[in-house]
Amino acid sequence: MKKVVNAGIGGRNFTIEEDAYNRLDSYLKAFRSKADSGNSTTEVMDEVEARICELFSSKVYSPNEVITLTIVNDIISQLGMPDGSESGFEAEGSATTAEKQTTAKKFPL
Numbered sequence: 001m002k003k004v005v006n007a008g009i010g011g012r013n014f015t016i017e018e019d020a021y022n023r024l025d026s027y028l029k030a031f032r033s034k035a036d037s038g039n040s041t042t043e044v045m046d047e048v049e050a051r052i053c054e055l056f057s058s059k060v061y062s063p064n065e066v067i068t069l070t071i072v073n074d075i076i077s078q079l080g081m082p083d084g085s086e087s088g089f090e091a092e093g094s095a096t097t098a099e100k101q102t103t104a105k106k107f108p109l
Contacts (some may be wrong), residue, residue: 004066010053014060016067024052024072035082044082051079 003018016024028048035044055075056067 009056010050012053012057014053014056014067015063015065016072017069020067020069020072023069023076027072027076031079031081048079 004015005018005021006013007016007021008014009024028045031048032041032045035041052075055078056071059071059074060067
């Protein structure tokens with residue numbers, strides 16, 4: 001059994017698993033620190049939250065559905081960071097950097 005929380009993002013309420021909420025919260029804090037550009041930071045964060053709201057809405061089809069860690073990881077990997085870095089927010093379960101380098105050595109592109 002997992003805990004869930006109700007969270008408002010982009011002007012809409014969603015039910016999110018607690019671990020997914022914590023991951024999303026950490027991502028948004030990291031995003032804010034990298035996007036820190038003075039007065040426009042608030043506008044940028046509002047746009048990011050609106051986009052997350054759109055993506056959540058496309059993943060759940062009923063108000064009773066819960067946003068899972070998998071959904072949050074997919075959205076984080078889709079959005080990335082403002083400077084283009086991954087900053088440790090790669091989806092869990094995906095290849096590590098070492099695995100990617102090994103793969104790259106075996107199968108050059």
